[in-house]
Amino acid sequence: MxxxxxxxxxxxxxxxxxxxFQGDKQEAALPGQQSGEVEVGRPHLSTQKPESHGVNAEGTASEEDLNAGAPDELVEPEQPLPRVSLADLPDWLRARAQEIGWNELRDVQAMTIPYVRARRDLMVQAKTGSGKTGAYLLPILEALDPALAACQALVLVPTRELALQVHTEATRLAGGAGIRAVAVYGGVGYGAQLDALRRGAHIVVGTPGRLLDHLKRGSLQLDDVRYLILDEADRMLSMGFYPDMRELRKSLPSERASYMFSATFPANVLRLAREFLRDPGFLSLSRDAVYVAxxxxxxxxxxxxxxxxxxxxxxxxxxxxxxxxxxxxxxxxxxxxxxxxxxxxxxxxxxxxxxxxxxxxxxxxxxxxxxxxxxxxxxxxxxxxxxxxxxxxxxxxxxxxxxxxxxxxxxxxxxxxxxxxxxxxxxxxxxxxxxxxxxxxxxxxxxxxxxxxxxxxxEQRVTALLEAKLRDRDPLQLERMRRxxxxxxxxxxxxxxxxxxxxxxxxxxxxxxxxxxxxxxxxxPKASAPRQKQGPSAPKSVRRRRRSRGEGRSH
Structure with a gap:
């Protein structure tokens, strides 16, 4: 050779x-947005050059980093909020968390919860097993109104498995608080899902295609949604759910808090954030390089x-x-x-x-x-x-x-x-x-x-596509098909x-x-300098090293 x-x-x-390389030499920027759109030109913003992710200034990795892996790096919004602990949760929610074995908050939970409480839109880089589900469920559960039997939190997920997992965690944490969750996904009958929605669900977790089906049937209303979660956003795009997500967005109230969780943030995920989030901060606790564009x-x-x-x-x-x-x-x-x-x-x-x-x-x-x-x-x-x-x-x-x-x-x-x-x-x-x-x-x-x-x-991708095709048929086409x-x-x-x-x-x-x-x-999009905005600037992100913490349970 x-x-x-x-x-x-x-x-x-x-x-x-x-x-x-997954380093700091380049930051992706989206074209200029109109007023009210999300500013994701520099969601991972850093006014100071971050330390290397195992890649030095010349673009080569040190032998130590290649062998041992780079230390954790924290990327958080420029106006960061202090982290919280399990003791900061309401008594009933803390007791439920401890009953199911959560003795302390994971890092992503301790740092995400303050932003959900403050209703500040946020993009969170988090991989499976990092504790991201609890990061959004805990603050949402403490904020929902049990007396209002309507969908107050909507969680979009790419697969039925993740929908069931989030539903299970929400049900376990809610305990006897009177908060109900329902999971809706394609490839199964509508009966059980319709019954659960009729009883009144405060948290609805589902795949975009089946959620859109229920919306068009009138079995799901989104007028009271206060929290929107996009979980595993990168996978939702790869599954082909973007058209359904775009259609769902038309029915969402503008006054909502929105949060996006994704293992990576390539350009197409940033464009998705531009559509669903407003001036989001960016939070990452990844041991790997921060995969942003x-x-x-x-x-x-x-x-x-x-x-x-x-x-x-x-x-x-x-x-x-x-x-x-x-x-x-x-x-x-x-x-x-x-x-x-x-x-x-x-x-x-x-x-x-x-x-x-x-x-x-x-x-x-x-x-x-x-x-x-x-x-x-x-x-x-x-x-x-x-x-x-x-x-x-x-x-x-x-x-x-x-x-x-x-x-x-x-x-x-x-x-x-x-x-x-x-x-x-x-x-x-x-x-x-x-x-x-x-x-x-x-x-x-x-x-x-x-x-x-x-x-x-x-199978899940084809099911979603077939259900979307059925959804688009007019009454005459449906009559012809039913023969x-x-x-x-x-x-x-x-x-x-x-x-x-x-x-x-x-x-x-x-x-x-x-x-x-x-x-x-x-x-x-081409890289560019951040635009000057009128009024308060969008939350930016800064990087700093953090010492590794014990990870505790995977929740």
């Missing part, structure tokens, strides 16, 4: 793509012969808006493009054999959103500048370490965000690790998703006819592979 000096490599890295580096150890299947699984899970898949040879490019096309994806290939006019035609389709996946060699992929590319997949580890930088530089353009996913065979692992060390890239190793993992996501209810029932009851139903669902799913609804806004 060809190697370059460390100094040459760093110069190439800085000139090619200065936002490759930066490039995330991920890799999977994959058996060489399984790379094609794993690539399809990852694409289905990630649901990228557009992506480039890099291979080392023209033959591999042709093979991967064919696999994607056979699966049903919009895919084409770009190699050095194409004429200039053919190359321009392929890139034009990609730029205009008429092509979703481009499979390319390193030589053919040089110089591609498509601002809306959300992902780069590396089907093979590059033979030249510098090529990794050029590949990764195709995403996260114009101050936006991106994800670089590498499929690394066991034979390639040593070379891949060498590249990561050479450039100081903090790549995250993830476990391979199983077919069951993929199908769980696909086939009897046939549908007979097919479902006959074991040998299940393949017919599966075929129809698969045909519909293939149609959706070409459509990835995301928050509007076109290309990723």
């Amino acid at each position: 060809k190697r370059k000096s460390d100094e040459d490599s760093r110069q190439d890295m800085n000139s090619e793509n200065t936002n490759l 930066s490039t995330e580096h991920v890799y999977y150890e994959v058996p060489a012969l399984d790379k094609d299947r794993i690539l399809i699984r990852l694409i289905e899970i990630e649901n990228p808006s557009a992506a480039i898949i890099f291979c080392n040879t023209k033959q591999r490019v042709n093979y991967v493009a064919t696999v994607l096309q056979r699966f049903g994806y919009d895919a084409d290939q770009l190699t050095a054999d194409l004429s200039q006019s053919e190359r321009e035609g392929v890139l034009r389709r990609l730029r205009e959103g008429r092509l979703r996946f481009l499979v390319a060699t390193d030589l053919a992929g040089r110089g591609i500048d498509i601002s809306h590319l959300s992902h780069v997949f590396q089907y093979e580890v590059p033979e030249d370490p510098e090529a990794y930088i050029h590949r990764a530089g195709r995403t996260g353009r114009s101050g936006g965000a991106g994800t670089v996913i590498s499929l690394v065979s066991y034979a390639e692992l040593a070379d891949f690790n060498r590249i990561m060390r050479q450039y100081g890239i903090p790549a995250e190793k993830r476990p391979l998703p199983s077919e069951e993992d993929v199908m769980a996501i696909v 086939f209810v009897g046939l549908a029932r007979r097919l479902a009851e006959a074991e040998e006819e299940l393949d017919v139903i599966a075929m129809l669902i698969d045909d519909y799913y293939q149609e959706t592979l070409h459509k990835v609804p995301v928050p509007e806004g076109g290309a990723a």
Whole structure:
């Protein structure tokens, strides 16, 4: 493998793509907002340069940080509120928390609760298991009016599993306080959900599609909503829920407090925040780099012969808006493009054999959103500048370490965000690790998703899309459709006819592979200085180191 000096490599890295790393060199800004819109141009604002996330000023990681991991860094609103403890909760709520085993607040809870109490909109970077559910449930429970049998808090979640989990926690914490919660989600009948809503639910937790169904049926009213929670916002977008979320927003009262929880804050999540939140602060207690409009580096150890299947699984899970898949040879490019096309994806290939006019035609389709996946060699992929590319997949580890930088530089353009996913065979692992060390890239190793993992996501995504399609039918279309209810029932009851139903669902799913609804806004926003605002400035964020605290229970 060809190697370059460390100094040459760093110069190439800085000139090619200065936002490759999850550090502090670049902050994404959205275009100027109108009055009343959220100011998310610098939600993670820092008037002082933060300390490194295991990456030094030259863009390389120290040996100590590579081995031990960087210390925790706290990012909080510029006008921070003091943290609280379990003793600061009302007596009844503190007693309930202790009864179910919460002996102390987790860090994210202690720091988020004051902002919910103050009704200050907030974006919180929090991963699963960090205690984020309690961070919003505890202050909401103490603020709700049990005498008002109406939805006062609405929690949007991406999956039925998370809806049930949040509902369970809310019910356990509410105890005998007279506060009722209900979970609503697709893929099941409406009966039990309708009964629960009729009894009066103070907290409604659900997936956007089913919530919209109940809203249109008249079984759910949102006039009294005081708190809106967007939990796992990044996953809701990847599941394709954005159109339903946008429709729900039309029925929400303007006088509400809104909170967004997400593991990452790429450009599309920031655009979502712009629609739902007003002048939010930003809070993060992540041990990892603060993933705000930066490039995330991920890799999977994959058996060489399984790379094609794993690539399809990852694409289905990630649901990228557009992506480039890099291979080392023209033959591999042709093979991967064919696999994607056979699966049903919009895919084409770009190699050095194409004429200039053919190359321009392929890139034009990609730029205009008429092509979703481009499979390319390193030589053919040089110089591609498509601002809306959300992902780069590396089907093979590059033979030249510098090529990794050029590949990764195709995403996260114009101050936006991106994800670089590498499929690394066991034979390639040593070379891949060498590249990561050479450039100081903090790549995250993830476990391979199983077919069951993929199908769980696909089933919920398809269910949401089908229910949305049904919702949009007019009375005449519904009457025409219902002629086939009897046939549908007979097919479902006959074991040998299940393949017919599966075929129809698969045909519909293939149609959706070409459509990835995301928050509007076109290309990723360009970085800019913060705008001057009239009146009080929006809450900004500052960074500071904090000592690691005991994590206690996962709640």
